[in-house]
Amino acid sequence: MYWVEIDNYAKQWIKEAGTRIKKSFDQTLTIETKSNANDLVTDMDKDTEQFFISKINETFPEHKILGEEGLGDELEELKGIVWIIDPIDGTMNFVHQQRNFAISVGVYEDGVGKIGLIYDVVHDELYHAIEGNGAYMNDLRLKPLKEVPIEEAVIGLNSTWVIKNKRIDSNLLAPLVKAVRGTRSYGSAAMEMAYVTAGRLDAYITLRLSPWDFAAGLVLIKEVGGVATTLNGKPINLLEQNSVFISKPGFHQAVLKEFLNNGEW
Ligand code: IPD
Numbered sequence: 001m002y003w004v005e006i007d008n009y010a011k012q013w014i015k016e017a018g019t020r021i022k023k024s025f026d027q028t029l030t031i032e033t034k035s036n037a038n039d040l041v042t043d044m045d046k047d048t049e050q051f052f053i054s055k056i057n058e059t060f061p062e063h064k065i066l067g068e069e070g071l072g073d074e075l076e077e078l079k080g081i082v083w084i085i086d087p088i089d090g091t092m093n094f095v096h097q098q099r100n101f102a103i104s105v106g107v108y109e110d111g112v113g114k115i116g117l118i119y120d121v122v123h124d125e126l127y128h129a130i131e132g133n134g135a136y137m138n139d140l141r142l143k144p145l146k147e148v149p150i151e152e153a154v155i156g157l158n159s160t161w162v163i164k165n166k167r168i169d170s171n172l173l174a175p176l177v178k179a180v181r182g183t184r185s186y187g188s189a190a191m192e193m194a195y196v197t198a199g200r201l202d203a204y205i206t207l208r209l210s211p212w213d214f215a216a217g218l219v220l221i222k223e224v225g226g227v228a229t230t231l232n233g234k235p236i237n238l239l240e241q242n243s244v245f246i247s248k249p250g251f252h253q254a255v256l257k258e259f260l261n262n263g264e265w
């Protein structure tokens with residue numbers, strides 16, 4: 001029952017981290033930019049990552065940590081037990097809205113996803129799964145995903161990917177946007193993956209995510225029979241940036257075949 005023990009610690013820490021973040025709402029944040037003016041990081045992102053690192057090092061000194069803010073280990077492989085952490089996913093929402101962000105924690109063993117936790121702090125919704133034991137939102141067991149016809153699907157998609165930019169010819173995703181019932185953009189990849197797991201979204205599509213954005217979500221989605229690949233239908237690499245297409249099973253095959261196969265993703 002080793003994973004249950006790790007999961008219990010992880011759940012306790014993620015809740016504690018959420019409480020710390022909520023307390024910070026009254027304080028003045030230090031906001032910096034990273035790769036560009038819209039790529040934000042705050043002292044709470046770093047503080048939260050450091051909080052997990054201290055707890056993990058103290059309790060499980062042999063485990064490794066891969067975190068977005070780079071305060072953990074530099075990893076070239078996923079050997080042993082590795083925690084993959086996004087301390088605040090949706091930092092822009094955290095700064096501008098004080099909601100619609102999540103803490104994402106995935107625990108992997110030799111590259112295999114064992115535990116996935118995504119915590120929507122403000123709504124107090126903890127999505128959690130241990131490999132092979134189903135996925136939950138708080139105490140509610142999430143149901144296996146049912147198929148959905150393309151014309152009835154509501155998909156998570158950021159409008160960045162429907163305008164021309166260096167990664168995509170703007171027309172490539174337009175036919176899919178037209179074919180589905182609706183698109184939504186929440187601004188937190190982890191939350192959007194949790195929403196697909198819970199059936200609130202039928203799919204989530206993005207051209208570029210990092211391991212800490214999807215590590216927990218991949219564990220969750222597998223437990224409800226969802227499918228996750230790159231936009232080319234290839235396996236997602238846990239040590240690199242990837243395009244990500246996560247969805248209900250039948251929808252996944254149909255969209256890959258009818259809408260995505262010609263793209264240079
Ligand atoms: C970002 C969010 C956003 C997604 C970006 C991510 P961050 O993560 O998940 O929704 O579109 O690609 O980088 O930087 O807020 O942790």
Ligand code: CA
Pocket residue numbers: 040041068091
């Ligand atoms: Ca970031």
Ligand code: CA
Pocket residue numbers: 068086088089090189212213
């Ligand atoms: Ca992120």
Ligand code: CA
Pocket residue numbers: 045068086087088089090091
């Ligand atoms: Ca982040």
